Amino acid sequence: MNKINHEQLLSLEHPFIPVEKFRSSLRVSQKHIEKEIATLTSTVSEISKKSVQGSMDPKQVEVALEAIVTRLSTLKRKLKDTRAEETLYSQRTKVRLQHLQEFTAIPTLDSDDFARWSRVRLNRILIDYMLRDGFRETATLLAKSEHIEDLVDIELFVQSAKVEQALMRQSCAECLQWCKENNSNLKKIKSTLEFSLREQEFIELARERRSQEAIAYAKKHLTPWKDTHLKEISHVMGLLAFPPETKCHPYKRLYDKSRWNDLISQFRSNNFALQFFTPEPLLNVTLQAGLSALKTPMCYQADHRNINCPVCDPDTLGALATDLPLSHHFNSSIVCRISGQIMNEDNLPMALPNGYVYSYNALAEIASVNNGKITCPRTGAIYDITQVKKVFIS
Amino acid sequence: MESFIKDYDKIIKKQRTLETNDPLDRLIAVVNEAKEKIRADPSSVTSSLAVLGKSIRTVSNGISEEQKEIQSSLSKYSKAIDKKFTADMMAAINPHAFDNKENILRSTIAMHFIRQGNFEIGDTFAKEAGLTVPDSMRHQFMEMFDIVAALKEDNLEPALQWATRHRSGLEKRSSTLEFKLHRQRYMQLLMGRQVQEAIAYARKNFAYFGTRHTQEIFRLMCSIIYMDHIKSSPYADLIATNTNADIQHMFTRDFCSLIGLSCDSPLYVSVTVGTQAMPTMIKMASIMKAKKTEWSQQQELPVEINLTDDTKFHSIFACPVSKEQATEENPPMMMGCGHVICKESLQKLCRGSSNLRFKCPYCPQESMASQAKNVYF
Numbered sequence: 089m090n091k092i093n094h095e096q097l098l099s100l101e102h103p104f105i106p107v108e109k110f111r112s113s114l115r116v117s118q119k120h121i122e123k124e125i126a127t128l129t130s131t132v133s134e135i136s137k138k139s140v141q142g143s144m145d146p147k148q149v150e151v152a153l154e155a156i157v158t159r160l161s162t163l164k165r166k167l168k169d170t171r172a173e174e175t176l177y178s179q180r181t182k183v184r185l186q187h188l189q190e191f192t193a194i195p196t197l198d199s200d201d202f203a204r205w206s207r208v209r210l211n212r213i214l215i216d217y218m219l220r221d222g223f224r225e226t227a228t229l230l231a232k233s234e235h236i237e238d239l240v241d242i243e244l245f246v247q248s249a250k251v252e253q254a255l256m257r258q259s260c261a262e263c264l265q266w267c268k269e270n271n272s273n274l275k276k277i278k279s280t281l282e283f284s285l286r287e288q289e290f291i292e293l294a295r296e297r298r299s300q301e302a303i304a305y306a307k308k309h310l311t312p313w314k315d316t317h318l319k320e321i322s323h324v325m326g327l328l329a330f331p332p333e334t335k336c337h338p339y340k341r342l343y344d345k346s347r348w349n350d351l352i353s354q355f356r357s358n359n360f361a362l363q364f365f366t367p368e369p370l371l372n373v374t375l376q377a378g379l380s381a382l383k384t385p386m387c388y389q390a391d392h393r394n395i396n397c398p399v400c401d402p403d404t405l406g407a408l409a410t411d412l413p414l415s416h417h418f419n420s421s422i423v424c425r426i427s428g429q430i431m432n433e434d435n436l437p438m439a440l441p442n443g444y445v446y447s448y449n450a451l452a453e454i455a456s457v458n459n460g461k462i463t464c465p466r467t468g469a470i471y472d473i474t475q476v477k478k479v480f481i482s
Numbered sequence: 483m484e485s486f487i488k489d490y491d492k493i494i495k496k497q498r499t500l501e502t503n504d505p506l507d508r509l510i511a512v513v514n515e516a517k518e519k520i521r522a523d524p525s526s527v528t529s530s531l532a533v534l535g536k537s538i539r540t541v542s543n544g545i546s547e548e549q550k551e552i553q554s555s556l557s558k559y560s561k562a563i564d565k566k567f568t569a570d571m572m573a574a575i576n577p578h579a580f581d582n583k584e585n586i587l588r589s590t591i592a593m594h595f596i597r598q599g600n601f602e603i604g605d606t607f608a609k610e611a612g613l614t615v616p617d618s619m620r621h622q623f624m625e626m627f628d629i630v631a632a633l634k635e636d637n638l639e640p641a642l643q644w645a646t647r648h649r650s651g652l653e654k655r656s657s658t659l660e661f662k663l664h665r666q667r668y669m670q671l672l673m674g675r676q677v678q679e680a681i682a683y684a685r686k687n688f689a690y691f692g693t694r695h696t697q698e699i700f701r702l703m704c705s706i707i708y709m710d711h712i713k714s715s716p717y718a719d720l721i722a723t724n725t726n727a728d729i730q731h732m733f734t735r736d737f738c739s740l741i742g743l744s745c746d747s748p749l750y751v752s753v754t755v756g757t758q759a760m761p762t763m764i765k766m767a768s769i770m771k772a773k774k775t776e777w778s779q780q781q782e783l784p785v786e787i788n789l790t791d792d793t794k795f796h797s798i799f800a801c802p803v804s805k806e807q808a809t810e811e812n813p814p815m816m817m818g819c820g821h822v823i824c825k826e827s828l829q830k831l832c833r834g835s836s837n838l839r840f841k842c843p844y845c846p847q848e849s850m851a852s853q854a855k856n857v858y859f
């Protein structure tokens with residue numbers, strides 16, 4: 089019963105050990121290097137040609153080669169950040185794999201190790217929640233004070249916050265750059281984010297009535313999408329004929345500034361999908377499962393309230409749980425209202441003459457310091473310990 | 483997990499080679515080499531450039547080989563991960579259940595930090611989320627954590643003062659905290675070889691607990707005889723290493739109970755229960771999705787989620803005959819033999835007659851419905 093099903097719990101940890109970020113920063117540096125090699129090859133063959141033709145003497149060749157070295161060194165400096173990112177993310181995944189490995193060694197749910205691991209998990213989940221809602225200061229502070237920087241994704245959210253802020257300022261450039269960096273993965277999830285951004289840039293040109301530029305922009309950036317988005321392209325092209333104040337459908341909607349917010353949510357969901365993050369915060373998912381599992385009809389009845397039950401607090405978690413299903417039980421489990429302990433063969437349920445049931449241990453303890461008398465905590469009735477009767481729950 | 487870690491280590495090793503043996507450095511080296519050769523011998527310019535062209539090709543082939551290798555190991559690894567970590571968590575969420583409750587959730591989070599003693603984080607969060615944490619709660623928990631901090635340093639005085647001040651409240655909860663603290667203090671004196679002081683302390687403080695803790699006081703006094711080698715005596719348990727941690731736990735539990743709050747953070751309890759419930763919830767949700775029903779719209783979960791004993795907070799009585807959970811209309815009834823079934827099942831058994839004798843389904847005893855009585859869990 090209190091054994092941990094590691095396999096099942098591990099299956100929840102997909103967003104925790106991604107290699108996407110590592111892969112994409114590797115890809116960035118690879119692309120730069122590939123490009124550099126191509127330039128290098130053609131420059132060197134150019135130099136050879138000129139040297140053979142006699143239009144370049146050995147001294148000039150030397151200078152040209154020196155220039156290449158400078159170029160390569162500059163690129164090396166430029167790639168330093170990308171390399172640092174590669175190291176950060178590759179190390180981070182390793183730390184996380186080890187964290188999960190430690191989890192597989194924890195045998196039972198009632199061990200201290202499990203409690204410790206659960207506390208870390210709660211902090212991870214809380215930081216995820218805070219980052220999504222932009223509470224970066226708390227997230228950073230918590231990660232630092234709990235020494236779990238490697239187990240949370242602050243950097244990723246800092247980066248995506250930059251893109252989101254740019255969109256809020258109505259600038260697509262940062263997001264387009266992000267699309268370029270993640271092109272192949274965005275294709276995999278069939279993202280249309282880039283098209284939406286292109287559309288928006290066109291809309292803004294149309295809004296300012298810069299028709300010539302708008303047409304040039306459409307030729308360059310919208311036509312590549314004609315096979316899949318012909319209808320949308322023809323709609324935005326129609327904007328050239330309508331002023332921003334138009335009441336005419338669908339142009340009114342296209343000019344609507346709220347499209348910028350849609351772009352932000354589209355970017356968010358694409359970004360989350362790429363990182364294997366859940367669309368909703370992990371806190372909400374986990375909390376809903378937990379609250380449903382704990383919720384009983386008694387939680388909302390004042391005289392059945394248990395201060396240790398999270399759902400019983402009507403101001404906090406009880407209020408959150410109102411729209412969630414109740415738990416369901418096929419088996420009885422009787423909790424002693426005096427001690428909070430479960431009643432079973434080791435701690436039998438005993439009924440007082442008034443029908444109120446308490447655990448044997450709790451009643452015996454009260455009787456032992458009270459000359460064998462028991463006061464029913466719910467009714468105030470006083471009985472002798474000899475009057476209690478065993479109850480059988482099958 | 484081990485196999486993932488092993489595969490991943492290989493990837494890291496490959497990445498390290500790329501790092502220490504930077505492709506750009508290798509290119510710089512071959513270009514520099516050609517340059518030096520030409521400088522030393524300008525007549526070799528044609529052959530040197532030809533060599534350089536070839537070297538660049540070799541180096542670049544090597545680089546793209548390495549890069550391909552690392553990318554393919556990475557994609558192999560990520561495919562393996564995709565295969566193993568499959569849970570579709572979104573199946574088990576009702577995206578609207580917390581609608582318009584953002585502030586309730588946030589103040590629950592702020593209170594969670596306060597009650598963990600993380601005041602700085604609680605305050606920062608409250609500030610960022612635009613919430614105010616009630617001062618009263620803050621002060622209460624500050625007092626609690628001050629006392630815990632003292633306990634951690636074996637200073638029992640603040641805890642003792644608190645316990646004496648709240649004696650009646652603690653006794654109502656049948657708490658033995660005050661006695662345990664005195665016991666601890668007594669043992670401290672004894673282990674510090676302050677025997678006279680220990681005896682004086684016992685005289686002064688144990689009298690009040692004389693009837694309730696007779697046996698224990700007797701043991702405490704006897705342990706004086708063994709104080710020099712208590713670890714190998716029958717009283718070794720009195721100085722067990724975890725007593726301090728136990729007292730801290732007992733103190734926090736009683737403190738919270740007295741101010742009407744749970745012992746553990748409710749957020750921690752809910753999330754921990756939720757984590758364990760997730761796999762079952764996901765499975766249930768996907769089965770229901772296949773049947774085109776929505777679990778979140780149900781009054782009750784269609785599956786049973788097992789709780790550990792420490793997270794069972796309410797008595798659940800499921801009638802062993804009808805398998806239904808007891809309700810106010812269908813309450814649990816104890817038959818003459820002591821077995822409990824729900825009222826409706828009882829009425830079926832006695833066929834509606836209150837003085838028909840019938841056999842209990844769980845034991846050989848016979849009784850009548852009129853002998854059955856309501857029980858309250």
Ligand SMILES: [Zn+2]
Nearest residue numbers: 387397399400
């Ligand atoms: Zn409850």
Ligand SMILES: [Zn+2]
Nearest residue numbers: 819821842845
């Ligand atoms: Zn029976």
